[in-house]
Amino acid sequence: MKILVIEDNKELASSIHDYLAGENYICELAFSATEAREKLLFFTYDCIILDIMLPDGNGLELLNLVKEEHINGSILIISAKGALDDKIKGLEEGADDYLTKPFHLPELHARLRAIHRRKNLDGNNIISFKEITLNTNTFELKIHGKALDATRKEFELLLYFLVNKNRVLSRQAIANHLWGDYTDNLSNVDFVYQHVKNLRKKINMAGGDDYIDTIYGLGYKFNTNKG
Known part of the structure; x- marks a missing residue:
């Protein structure tokens, strides 16, 4: 938050x-x-x-x-x-x-x-989408009911995507949301790419679908029509 x-x-x-x-x-x-x-x-x-x-x-x-x-x-x-x-x-x-x-x-x-x-979050601590479950009290992420070894930033990144499903989020918006306003002065926010890449890889290795679309030139979108 x-x-x-x-x-x-x-x-x-x-x-x-x-x-x-x-x-x-x-x-x-x-x-x-x-x-x-x-x-x-x-x-x-x-x-x-x-x-x-x-x-x-x-x-x-x-x-x-x-x-x-x-x-x-x-x-x-x-x-x-x-x-x-x-x-x-x-x-x-x-x-x-x-x-x-x-x-x-x-x-x-x-x-x-x-x-x-x-x-x-509609008053809930548990946020779910298909095989993905996030517990905002314990910061636990599960795929198909099994705990995923995700970092706190990866958890917050996925939560940000889920709260903004089907909306295009720019790399700058993601950086500002997860790392603070000082990122607005950085020459680039390429580090966002690496975090998204790591999150995708972990979800995929746990048997989950990749719902995160790369919108070239704009950013990313959590696409609920996939999977």
């Missing part, structure tokens, strides 16, 4: 970043509304952790930006204790959940996972 943390308290933002990175999430930080606006318009995220009070604006304005620009990504609002009006307004404006400061980082993690399941 790729997450944007919009929080002006750098100590809290760093704590969130380090905790989520320790859970193998891609986590980006924005310390102001201006910085957050730029990231939201140029990059994509699975979830946005949004502080209401920012030094150069109100977080609810960013929530409106997400709606107006049809930006994908779940939104978890975090704000000070007692800010009931902000909580109600945020939820009414389309936020998916609300967490009051101070909070425990494991609770934040649990909320993020719950939101992601509800919005992208």
Whole structure:
């Protein structure tokens, strides 16, 4: 999962970043509304952790930006204790959940996972397509019921394909999703090819079908009409 943390308290933002990175999430930080606006318009995220009070604006304005620009990504609002009006307004404006400061980082993690399941995985921990099964709690990948020795990146790559079935995903989009926004500045993202190649090979060796099409000049597509 790729997450944007919009929080002006750098100590809290760093704590969130380090905790989520320790859970193998891609986590980006924005310390102001201006910085957050730029990231939201140029990059994509699975979830946005949004502080209401920012030094150069109100977080609810960013929530409106997400709606107006049809930006994908779940939104978890975090704000000070007692800010009931902000909580109600945020939820009414389309936020998916609300967490009051101070909070425990494991609770934040649990909320993020719950939101992601509800919005992208139909509320399930188990994602299946024909002979392929992924458990997003244990990060276990099975082909025909047998565990596959896949890396965490290979698991996340396959999950990204399954959530975006039949959609063409560019190499840059895959790189940004799995490795973070810094990849936008790289001269090439050829390393994505190697990860896709390794994933295909492992699935094939386990007796699974190859559903990943290479769309030359564009990227890749998980083709549900194959197999």
